[in-house]
Amino acid sequence: MKILLSEGSSTNVREMITALGPLGYTLDICDPNPFCMGRFSSYIHRVYKCPKSGEEPVAYLKFVIKLIKDQKYDVLFPANEQAFLFSWAMEYLTPIVGLAVSDFSAFKHLQTKSAFMRWLDGIGLPHPRTLYGRTWKEILEAAGHFDKTCYIKTDYGTASSGVWSIGGDKDLNALKVILDDRKILDGQEFLIQEVSQGVFEQLHSIFDHGRLLALHCTRRLKEGLRGGAVIKTGVERPLVRRHLEKLGASLGWHGSLSIDYFFNEANGRVYYIDANPRITEPMNAAVNGINLSDIQIRLSSGGSIRAETGTIVNKSHSAIQAMLGAAGRRFSRFDVLRELFLAAAGRGIYKNSREGVTPVAKDFPSIVPLSVVLFRLLCFPKSGQDIAKFTIDNYSLGPAIPRISGMKPEDFISL
DSSP states (O other): OEEEESOSSSHHHHHHHHHHGGGTOEEEEEESOTTOGGGSOTTEEEEEEOOOTTTOHHHHHHHHHHHHHHHTOSEEEOOSTHHHHHHHTHHHHTTTSBOOOOOHHHHTTTSSHHHHHHHHHHHTOOOOOEEEESSHHHHHHHHHTTTTOEEEEESSSOHHHHEEEEOSHHHHHHHHHHHHHHTOTTTSOEEEEOOOOSEEEEEEEEEETTEEEEEEEEEEEEEOGGGOEEEEEEEOOHHHHHHHHHHHHHHTOOEEEEEEEEEETTTTEEEEEEEESSOOOTHHHHHTTOOHHHHHHHHHTTOOOOOOOOOSOOEEEOHHHHHHHHHHHHOOHHHHHHHHHHHHHTOGGGTTEEEOSOOTTTSGGGHHHHHHHHHHHHHOTTTHHHHHHHHHHHHOOTTHHHHHHTSOHHHHOOO
């Protein structure tokens, strides 16, 4: 079976490759960077250079459609935010390739953070207290309701590039400089959200037209660069399952869905904060016996789906995230080397944990992106943010989201 992955730059798609490669699929990638991180895997067959989906979404879609027709792919796998584009252009894609994504009306309730919060309100599911603002004056006024201790988030974009922790006037002033530099003030809605009490967890799931097929929940054991997970473990959350079944049924959701939330151990409550209408970081589920990436492919191709259960408590990690996190704390070369050694040797928190992004022992070419990141951090310990930004720019839709939302596929896609 021939599978086309929608991007190859993220650590997310690297985990998909690690999960799918041993199953014998033919895996190809389209990415604006021909030397993207996903290229360096013994499981990847071909890499096609394509337009950036965030800068040229229609050109990207046209490229993907032509590639599917020319190369006769069986499944189109939305490895990141391209799922939004594929849903938008579903009527052109589903006749020519296997694809499991929800219809666009359902996507619009989850793709932006504000739409997700309002949808949760509508169906009675919990989230942190949230206010909204479009101007800096409105943002400051909203932050004042939380005594200036809060999170401020862009309405769309990844958590690593659009979420800021605010602890007072100094943080607010610094954020104003960032927003002015990016020229995004007065252009989109911002969320001003209370700080939730609890531990950060994620749910990873797949639905078949509103019916929950698979669910795996994870807890972040160590935080990396800008909130990324260095290491995580599986957890059991019956309450999350009940909430998710309600959410999926209300939307008639089809395909993959991941949601970030905080779990308060003192009272057993959960507070949902962000939805990703796609698979995110699937390797912890895989090491716990639930291969979400494979289920996505079988659902896309019309294959038989059976419920899968796992061992729940196994750990997985990313050495790249570990190095980026270590560099970001003190900009120390020693910290970077120490963290890499601990991850590679399975020491400390990494004991009995499995590498999900660059499993060099099983996929030797993955040593290339691992080495590149290590070399850059040793030469320039402060370059972690630049490394993250470069990869995010290659796969994030960013400002293309509102642009696409106001367009009709039939007006722009000529087959």
